[in-house]
Each structure stands twice: as structure tokens, then as C-alpha cells.
Amino acid sequence: MNKLMRKNYTYGMLVPGLLLFLVLFITPSMGAFYYAFTDLTDFNFFSAKYVGWENFKTLFDTDGSMLALKNTIIFTVVTTVFKITIGLGLAVLLNMKLRTTLYLRTVFFFPVILSTVAVALAFSAIYHPTTGLLNQFLRLLGLDFLAQNWITDRGLVMYSISAVEVWKWTGIGMVLFLAGLQSIPQDAYESATIDGANAWQQFRSITLPLLLPSIKSVFFLSMIGGLKVFDIVIALTNGGPGKASTTLNYMVYEDFSKHFYGEGTAASLLLFLLILVTVAILNLFISRKEVEL
Amino acid sequence: MRGLLSKRVGLMSAIVAMMLILAACGGNNNAASPSTSDSAKPTASSTASASNQPAERVKLKVLGHASWFKSGWDAVAKDAAAHGFDLEVEKVPDTDAGNDLIKTRFATKDTPDILLFFPGSIFSNMGPPADYFVKQEDQPWMDNFDKSAWVRALDEKENVNGDRGFYAAPYWGSNVSAVLYNKKVFESLNLQIPKTYADFLAVCEAIKKAGKIPVYYSGKDSWTLQLLPFDAASKKGYGELADKINKNQAKFTQYDNxxxxxxxxxxxxxKGFINKTFLSDTYDNAEKALATGEAGMYHMGTWMMSDIVTKFQDNVNDIGAFIMPFDGDDTDILPVFAPYGMFVPKGKNQDAAQKFVNYFESIETQNLYFENEGGIPALNGVTKTKLTPAELDAKTLVDAGRKFANWQYGFDYDLSNFGVYLQDALVGNKTPDQVLAAMDKDFAKDAKTKKDPNFQ
Known part of the structure; x- marks a missing residue:
């Protein structure tokens, strides 16, 4: 083996993996930029004709498309905010030396490993207006006025779905925050204590700035997950009642299931661009804040 | 170290052994594969006429969806074996994948001798019916078949080749959409079957006063909401409107019924005549509510009775059926959901396959089939059935001509959001006019996507 081959043979080992990645991911992804502008309705890709912006026009003209956008934004904002705040709160709590710390960490992480469909079925029963645990519990406490049609009320349904998502995925944020908290050197807290800083001042001036990389990770994971929401919606409400809980990714699914491949590709391209632009802007903003802190 | 190594080796061996066992178990499990096959075993019983018996034993390959082969088929298959037909059944999944598999088989000329499939859909799924199947119009079984009652239901629609007509023989029983009602509730309140909409509302009022649910909506399963509008829309003569809608010459917004x-x-x-939690309640909830008398009425297809027979045996006789009185006259009818189709593909075995179809559609064999299977026979003269009282009520009305076959399959393009739009209407998000306008939009979009020149 000559010197050049010895130096480069490792790249050769990458070729099979790269080829698979190219064929199964890069090519279809790049293809979306073209097929979003075609009338593709079956898998005969070569027969697709260019139709300009027609798919995008139809998409915005589709019944409930604006509602889907609004629902996606509501879901993203609500779940991101609560996943971060509750996850951070739990992490701070479970970073303390309690006798039940390990047990509680397991308990709070447990929903993450459950199947979304199983969770949706369980919450479908919990949310039932008459026989559901939630309303029965509220009535038991004499809080009848708080008992609601949680997933059949148009105004409530997105918040009820968001609550399930937060319950299920907060454990991930908690684990990431815990890892971040445990990497903060104890010296900083000891110095602050000597300087007379109270717990809140320590949290604001030490914990929060040093935890910012973790917060950033959880923020982007939650936001991207929120913008792409699909599984919990289809399993819990199937986009209903009516189209009240339809989201952008649900629209993509509907388009593909009806063989509107051109329009479905246009919808997923729009979703991709929405995620890309939102993440880029927020990343820029947070990075600046990171430097300031 | 050595102990650890031997533990690892042991663990690996156990995993490999388990994989081998699982692979061996799965290796011969046809049920897990896309298609399965089994053969009918001959028995001594015989009921069909000798004229349909082949001169010598023939082996016929039958292809159809897995759930279409039930107790009725099993009984016929045994009898057929005694008549010289050895049937080899190949089952495909009851999903789109199953349909695709059948279409692929025809595209690659790998056709069965008998196909069980959806009538009226041959052109769109395979191509011109005359290229693939034997026309049934001149077959002897047609003597017991009222063709006019099953146009747009069991026949193939006009296509570019112009070869419309009956290529399918009826397979399985038909069902009707009706108001299923709890007789005990009606009897306890001394209520009669309503003849007008005003009567219907009075019945609802009386049931409500008795503390029961007059009409059950299972809105969580949005498809179930469609039955009531279907009942209203399925008026005789509306097939022509459906044709015009298909050609973009009329709109759903013009569909008054x-x-x-x-x-x-x-x-x-x-008016408060339905269950308050209708958007959380399911088809299963409705079955229970109607069977136990918690609810008085439910707009549903008679196929529900097979579930009632299984789940609420003691209540089967408590349920009856009547026509929803919209106009209070003979124009109120029952929409009939046609049976599936039994097709004879063209090929070397087509004569033997046709003999089997004629044997299957003979009154004797139909009696045998419906003695063992629910559903309303499509052929006239079938006397032995195991129909429930609700199905018998419906059959009486069907036999009296108060029926319209397969209205809902008269439309060529997408109406799959109808149930969702009805949910929207019930929560006040859409008016009935907006529901119809949304249907027009979906219909046109699908037609345009499928490149129908009338919609370009």
C-alpha cells in the first residue's frame, strides 16, 4: 500500500454509507425543490409536468390551511415555553440531594419512553367530558365549572394536545438541563455564597448563563418538534373536531394520502423553509445574547 | 475475566438461538405474508343443481380480500368441492396494499380464475373491463337478478371504450342505511314508527322526556355522521345529478336533498335530541347505547347488526329498522350498499370459472351461503337467510321497492372529508351551504389532479 493509498483509504470506507445517504436522503430532499412545482400525482416521476406556483396557490386556498398554520404556531409556542420552564424547574429540583432524587428522575423521564399512540389513547379517555378522569376529578373537588370538553371544544383542543406533548416530552429537557447543571463548577456557587449572593441571585447570575447552551438545545429541539407536530394530533384528535386541530404536517399527510404528491411536496417544502428561517433567526438572536451574558 | 467472557458467549449463543427459533417459526407462517392460500376440502354434502357441475374436477384459483372469506364462503367451498370445484383461495390484505397487489397481478397478466373485487371500479383499477373479464349479462343466474335495481352499483360505468354493463356477479350480502331503533324503548313509551318528520320529532321529544337519548351521534368516528345526510340525499332520480356533478355540469351546492x-x-x-358528548362518542358506544336502550335511535347501516349479534346477543331482537321520514312520502327510501363483485377473468379456465359463478349464484347455493352468513341477498328467490329482525325490516322495505342502490359510489372523485365537514357543521364552524361548497372544492381539486378534462 503506497503512502497516498494509506492516507486516503479511510475515505473509501465512507463511500457505501455516503452513497446510501445520497440516494435515500439527499436526492429525495433536493428532488422536493423540483417536484413542489410539478403536477406529480403518482410515482411516475418522469411524467410530472412543471406547473409553476400552482401547488402553492392551491395550498393556501385549501380549506383550513390558515388555521393549520395558526395551530402549528400555537402548539410550537406553548410546548416550547412549558417544556423549557417545567424541564428547567424539574432539573433544578432533581439536582438537589434528596433521598428520592433517582426515583423521581425515573418517574419524570418515564413518559418519554411511552408510545405516542398509547399516550394518545390514554389521554383520549382521560379527556372524555363525562367519563374522563380529569373532569371527574374536577367535579369531585367541586370545581364543576372547570370541567371542559377538552378535545372537542374548538377553542381548547390545541392547548389540550399541547399539554399532552409537554407531559410526554418534558423529561428530555429535564435530562439535558440536569447534564448542564452538573457541568457547572461548584466553585462559582461557593464564591457567590461568600460574596453574600442569595439563591435567586446565584440562579440568575451563575446557573442561567452557564446553562444557556443546554437551554438553546432544548429550545431548538422543542421548536423544531413543535413545527413538525403530527403524531400526537393524528392519534389524539385526527385533526378534529372538524379541522380544528389540523397542523401543517397533518396537511402534508392528507395531501400525500390523497395522492396530491406535488402539493404535498410543496407543503413540506414550505414547512422546511419555515423551520429553517425560524431556527436561523432565533439562533442568531440567542447567540448574541449568549455573548452578552 | 474468564467468567465474564463465558457469560458473554452464553448471552450471544442465547440470542443467536432465539433468532434461529424465531426465523424457523416465521418461515412457514403464510399469514404474515401479503398473500395466503388454503384449499377447500371436499365433503359429501351437495345442494347445487347438477347443470353447473363441471364434467371433471377442476381446480380454480380464487383471489380476494382476506376478510371477505367468512362462514358463508366456507360452507359454499365445502359444497363446491362435492360438485367438482377444487378452490384454492388466495387472500390479500384488506388495505390499499391489497388492492395494489391485485392490480399488479392483473398488470403482469398473473390473473386468478375468479376475482372477488369492488364492482364499478374495474376501469379505474385495471383498464377496460371487456379486456379482462367475461360479461355476465347473458348468464343464467341473471334470471333472478333485477338489473335495474343495481345500475350504478354492480355494473361497470361507461368509460372511454363504451363497454358498460354487468361484469360482476353479486358476492356477499347487501346492506342498507336506515334508522335502527330500540323496540323496547318504543314499546315502553307507546311510540309508533314515525311516518313524517313532525312525527319523528314528536318521537324524539317523548324519548327525551323519558330521560333517554332520542338519536345517538357517534361523532368521534366522523364517517358515522354521513349516514343521515346519505339517507336524505339518496332519492330516486338523483343518479342523474351525480352524473352531472361528475362531469362538472352541476355542483353539490345545487344538491337540495x-x-x-x-x-x-x-x-x-x-333541539337537544342527541347525546351531549357526541364528538367524544364512538361507533362502539353507539352500538352499546342502542342495544341496551340508553338511546332510542341511530342512523346506521344494517352491517352493525353483525356486531350486535356478537356483542349483545340478548338484545338482537330488540332492534328494528325504519326509513327516516324526511318528506313523509314514498320518495323517502333506503340507500342500499351493494355487495362485492365476483368476476370471471378471461383466460384458459374461464369456462370452468363461469360454471362456478353460475353454481354460486344458483338459488340453492345462495340459500346455503345466506344460511351461514348475514346480509341481504341481492338475488330474488333466496329464502334461507339468518337475518336479524332489523335486517328483515329493512329487507321488507327493499323488497317493496323503497331502495336506491349505492348512491355514494356514484361519484367519481374525492368526498373523503365529508364526515369532517359534518363535524364542522355540528360545532358551528360551517353552515350546510359551506359544507357543500367545501365538497365542491375537494371534488374539483381531485378531478383536476386526475386530469379530468371537464375540470381543467
């Missing part, structure tokens, strides 16, 4: 059905659906809700 459909609108009336949606308005009635909303009206019953507004």
Missing part, C-alpha cells in the same frame, strides 16, 4: 340532510343533522343537535 343533501343540504336537507345536513340541516336535519344540525337541527336534531340544536
Amino acid at each position: 343533501m343540504k336537507k340532510g345536513i340541516e336535519t343533522l344540525v337541527d336534531l343537535k340544536n
Whole structure:
């Protein structure tokens, strides 16, 4: 083996993996930029004709498309905010030396490993207006006025779905925050204590700035997950009642299931661009804040 | 170290052994594969006429969806074996994948001798029917078949080749959409079957006063909401309107009876005649509510009775059926959901396959089939059935001509959001007119996507 081959043979080992990645991911992804502008309705890709912006026009003209956008934004904002705040709160709590710390960490992480469909079925029963645990519990406490049609009320349904998502995925944020908290050197807290800083001042001036990389990770994971929401919606409400809980990714699914491949590709391209632009802007903003802190 | 190594080796061995065992178990499991096959075993019993018996034993390959082969088929298969037909059944999944598999088989000329498939859909799924199947119009079984009652239901629609007509022989029983009602509830309140919409509302009022649910809506399963508007829309003569809608010469917004059905659906809700949690309640909940008398009435297909027989055996006789009185005259009818189709593909075995179809559609064999299987026979003269009282009520009305076959399959393009739009109407998010306008939009979009020149 000559010197050049010895130096480069490792790249050769990458070729099979790269080829698979190219064929199964890069090519279809790049293809979306073209097929979003075609009338593709079956898998005969070569027969697709260019139709300009027609798919995008139809998409915005589709019944409930604006509602889907609004629902996606509501879901993203609500779940991101609560996943971060509750996850951070739990992490701070479970970073303390309690006798039940390990047990509680397991308990709070447990929903993450459950199947979304199983969770949706369980919450479908919990949310039932008459026989559901939630309303029965509220009535038991004499809080009848708080008992609601949680997933059949148009105004409530997105918040009820968001609550399930937060319950299920907060454990991930908690684990990431815990890892971040445990990497903060104890010296900083000891110095602050000597300087007379109270717990809140320590949290604001030490914990929060040093935890910012973790917060950033959880923020982007939650936001991207929120913008792409699909599984919990289809399993819990199937986009209903009516189209009240339809989201952008649900629209993509509907388009593909009806063989509107051109329009479905246009919808997923729009979703991709929405995620890309939102993440880029927020990343820029947070990075600046990171430097300031 | 050595102990650890031997533990690892042991663990690996156990995993490999388990994989081998699982692979061995799965290796011969045809049920897990896309298609399965089994053969009918001959028995001594015989009921069919000798004229349909082949001169010598023939082996016929039958292809159809897995759930279409039930107790009725099993009984016929045994009898057929005694008549010289050895049937090899190949089952495909009851999903789109199953349909695709059948289409692929025909595209690659790997055709069965008998195909069980959806009538009226041959052109769109395979191509011109005459290229693939034997026409049934001149077959002897047609003597017991009222063709006019099954146009747009069991026949193939006109296509570019112009070869419309009956290529399918009826397979399985038909079902009707009706108001299924609890007789005990009616009897306890001394109520009669309503003849007009005003009577219907009075019945609802009486049931409500008795503390029961007059009409059950299972809105969580949105498809179930469609039955009531379907009942209203399925008027005789509306096939022509459907044809015009298919050709973009008319719109759903012009469909007055459909609108009336949606308005009635909303009206019953507004009058408080339905269950309060209708958007959380399911088809299963409805079955229980109707069977136990918690609810008085439910708009549903008679196929529900097979579930009632299984789940609520003691209540089967408590349930009857009547026509929803929209106009209070003979124009109120029962929409009939046609049976599936039994097709004879063209090929070397087509004569033997046709003999089997004629044997299957003979009154004797139909009696045997329906003795063992629910559903309303499509052929006239079938006397032995195991119909429930609700199905018998419906059959009486069907036999009296108060029926319209397969209205809902008269439309060529997408109406799959109808149930969702009805949910929207019930929560006040859409008016009946807006529901119809949304249907027009979906219909046109699908037609345009499928490149129908009338919609370009």
C-alpha cells in the first residue's frame, strides 16, 4: 500500500454509507425543490409536468390551511415555553440531594419512553367530558365549572394536545438541563455564597448563563418538534373536531394520502423553509445574547 | 475475566438461538405474508343443481380480500368441492396494499380464475373491463337478478371504450342505511314508527322526556355522521345529478336533498335530541347505547347488526329498522350498499370459472351461503337467510321497492372529508351551504389532479 493509498483509504470506507445517504436522503430532499412545482400525482416521476406556483396557490386556498398554520404556531409556542420552564424547574429540583432524587428522575423521564399512540389513547379517555378522569376529578373537588370538553371544544383542543406533548416530552429537557447543571463548577456557587449572593441571585447570575447552551438545545429541539407536530394530533384528535386541530404536517399527510404528491411536496417544502428561517433567526438572536451574558 | 467472557458467549449463543427459533417459526407462517392460500376440502354434502357441475374436477384459483372469506364462503367451498370445484383461495390484505397487489397481478397478466373485487371500479383499477373479464349479462343466474335495481352499483360505468354493463356477479350480502331503533324503548313509551318528520320529532321529544337519548351521534368516528345526510340525499332520480356533478355540469351546492340532510343533522343537535358528548362518542358506544336502550335511535347501516349479534346477543331482537321520514312520502327510501363483485377473468379456465359463478349464484347455493352468513341477498328467490329482525325490516322495505342502490359510489372523485365537514357543521364552524361548497372544492381539486378534462 503506497503512502497516498494509506492516507486516503479511510475515505473509501465512507463511500457505501455516503452513497446510501445520497440516494435515500439527499436526492429525495433536493428532488422536493423540483417536484413542489410539478403536477406529480403518482410515482411516475418522469411524467410530472412543471406547473409553476400552482401547488402553492392551491395550498393556501385549501380549506383550513390558515388555521393549520395558526395551530402549528400555537402548539410550537406553548410546548416550547412549558417544556423549557417545567424541564428547567424539574432539573433544578432533581439536582438537589434528596433521598428520592433517582426515583423521581425515573418517574419524570418515564413518559418519554411511552408510545405516542398509547399516550394518545390514554389521554383520549382521560379527556372524555363525562367519563374522563380529569373532569371527574374536577367535579369531585367541586370545581364543576372547570370541567371542559377538552378535545372537542374548538377553542381548547390545541392547548389540550399541547399539554399532552409537554407531559410526554418534558423529561428530555429535564435530562439535558440536569447534564448542564452538573457541568457547572461548584466553585462559582461557593464564591457567590461568600460574596453574600442569595439563591435567586446565584440562579440568575451563575446557573442561567452557564446553562444557556443546554437551554438553546432544548429550545431548538422543542421548536423544531413543535413545527413538525403530527403524531400526537393524528392519534389524539385526527385533526378534529372538524379541522380544528389540523397542523401543517397533518396537511402534508392528507395531501400525500390523497395522492396530491406535488402539493404535498410543496407543503413540506414550505414547512422546511419555515423551520429553517425560524431556527436561523432565533439562533442568531440567542447567540448574541449568549455573548452578552 | 474468564467468567465474564463465558457469560458473554452464553448471552450471544442465547440470542443467536432465539433468532434461529424465531426465523424457523416465521418461515412457514403464510399469514404474515401479503398473500395466503388454503384449499377447500371436499365433503359429501351437495345442494347445487347438477347443470353447473363441471364434467371433471377442476381446480380454480380464487383471489380476494382476506376478510371477505367468512362462514358463508366456507360452507359454499365445502359444497363446491362435492360438485367438482377444487378452490384454492388466495387472500390479500384488506388495505390499499391489497388492492395494489391485485392490480399488479392483473398488470403482469398473473390473473386468478375468479376475482372477488369492488364492482364499478374495474376501469379505474385495471383498464377496460371487456379486456379482462367475461360479461355476465347473458348468464343464467341473471334470471333472478333485477338489473335495474343495481345500475350504478354492480355494473361497470361507461368509460372511454363504451363497454358498460354487468361484469360482476353479486358476492356477499347487501346492506342498507336506515334508522335502527330500540323496540323496547318504543314499546315502553307507546311510540309508533314515525311516518313524517313532525312525527319523528314528536318521537324524539317523548324519548327525551323519558330521560333517554332520542338519536345517538357517534361523532368521534366522523364517517358515522354521513349516514343521515346519505339517507336524505339518496332519492330516486338523483343518479342523474351525480352524473352531472361528475362531469362538472352541476355542483353539490345545487344538491337540495343533501343540504336537507345536513340541516336535519344540525337541527336534531340544536333541539337537544342527541347525546351531549357526541364528538367524544364512538361507533362502539353507539352500538352499546342502542342495544341496551340508553338511546332510542341511530342512523346506521344494517352491517352493525353483525356486531350486535356478537356483542349483545340478548338484545338482537330488540332492534328494528325504519326509513327516516324526511318528506313523509314514498320518495323517502333506503340507500342500499351493494355487495362485492365476483368476476370471471378471461383466460384458459374461464369456462370452468363461469360454471362456478353460475353454481354460486344458483338459488340453492345462495340459500346455503345466506344460511351461514348475514346480509341481504341481492338475488330474488333466496329464502334461507339468518337475518336479524332489523335486517328483515329493512329487507321488507327493499323488497317493496323503497331502495336506491349505492348512491355514494356514484361519484367519481374525492368526498373523503365529508364526515369532517359534518363535524364542522355540528360545532358551528360551517353552515350546510359551506359544507357543500367545501365538497365542491375537494371534488374539483381531485378531478383536476386526475386530469379530468371537464375540470381543467
